[in-house]
Amino acid sequence: MLTDTGLSPETFEVPHRHRSPTDWKAWLLLTVLLVCWSSGFIGMRFAVGHAPVSLILLWRNLIAGLVLLPFALLTGPRLTLQVLVVQSIIGLFAMAGYMLGFAYAIDEGVPTGLVALIADMLPLAIVLISIPLLGQVIARGEWLGMAIAVLGVLMVSAGALHAGDAPIWAYVLPILGMLSLAFVTVSQKRWPASVLPIHQTLCIQSLVSAALFLLICWRGGRIAPPLESGFWIGVLWLIVLATFAGYGLYYFSLARLSPARVSSVLYLSPPVTMIWARAMFGEPLSLAMGLGMAVTLAGIVIVSRYQGEAHSGV
Template identity: 40%
Template sequence: MNLLLSVAFVLCWSSGFVGAKLGTEDAGAVTILMWRFLPLAAVLAVAALALGRASWRGLTARDLGRQALIGLLSQSGYLLTVYWAIQLGVSSGTTALIDGTQPLVAGALAGPLLRQYVSGRQWLGLCLGLAGVALVTTADAGANSGVAWWTYLVPFAGMLSLVAATFLEQRSRTQVTPAVSMTVHCVTSALVFTGAALATGSAAPPSTSSFWIAIGWLVTLSTFGGYGLYWLVLRRSGVTKVNTLMFLMAPVTAVWGAAMFDEPFTPQTAAGLAVSLGAVAVVHSASPRAPQAHGHHPDEDQDEPGDGRRSPTRVTCRS
């Protein structure tokens, strides 16, 4: 089951880069993101009302505020930078490469922030994964030499935004169902992008059918598929392993591009895909080990007994 979820996550998440390329051919980043999230948020809000108060019972205003912040970082901040970078001329492969450095950042921070043990074998897999992603995207980055250097900082900022959201969620002590978190995240993004589109005069969608095909693609595959599976795999497998799967995004995006846009799929692309697959295998075969640190969690608050909040969970990387 974990293998199937991982495969589905990689395919759906990488489809977002393809959907961004489809959408930015007809409209700007803010317009696409507004129409991606506005109808989605409306549907999820209606569904939340239909489900009643059971899923929301026990959640405080602080819990909902934390979920809104997670959504702001993991959806609004991350997606805006990815779409904007592609709109500025950074290729989808290079954007995926920069996004693929996330596991190294998350792995470096997992110990001090989450008390997760990251073994030497896992670090080897992380470094192999970065090498595989670099193989796929090096030639593509060279072909985009006309793009201003600072544009490559845009997807890097988005990667950091997603890392921050991941750790914020992992340090939360309140269990929130996926349906509730998805609703809060999408409503937050809808408000952010609708406000930005109205403020910049870019709310009107283009009349082309390809734009709405891209929106349907992004809602179905990227949001429900990629984004939903990200949090599911994160809870089942831990932050290091789920972020290691990010190494597969660049080579898989290259496969998407070759199939849909006739982009070249070179032997270097195939080699990078093979190395990235090997990196994931190395990390997932690493021996489990218990966390090394104990004591007071830095994010612990002095909650009153019996307030319904669970104690902080120390997540351990397990293979």
């Protein structure tokens, strides 16, 4: 369910102690988390109107990484060469590859809500990739959930194709971005352990991603950011709301509430994104797309529940 910066929960140390805040405080926390979690797609949709995608991603990651750099160097465990190499590889797939797929899809006109919905299919992709890489056995219920989810995506995509004007090939881009994150999430189970605090992980992966986007921008002939305010509003939106607030609140919530409760709220991100994009940008929204989204989310919930049962029995 990690939609924006493309990071795996296994990359971080998350406290296992869960406090129980009063119910209204818990729902307020989860509501703010949902808004920040959905904001990454909206921020990118806003920013692409002011600069090329690669330039947006360069400055987003560069600024975020530089802000976190002093904290990463002064607090937390010592950063060894092995940890830096492993985190750099993870960052290229989980952050850079993930961002490129979704950002370019939005830039080509794929509805933002559909992009968020494909991001929500990460649990399904992890299950499928785990079959050849880890030899994981898939239960019938998981296959049923995946089939339902894919059917829902096809329903939403059909509605988007009918209402939108994005080229057909652009609908493949968010799938490739999601698969990039899923692949590295599963693959790192075989790599040396490199669990770091969130600020160190985000710093390393942001700076590595910025280096890749710097190369892309340099080859494209433009590195300097535009001076217009719209560009900087979009970049700061992505840094503050999507990266720092989104992931900060995500792990803050996991430390105080059950993972199941946090994940169940984040499943609302695609419809929130779709409604938000409709209100801000007039993106297509039809009854068929809404029904397809509901079908997909139902399938994802089924898969996630089976995965939760499997983990609880270990």
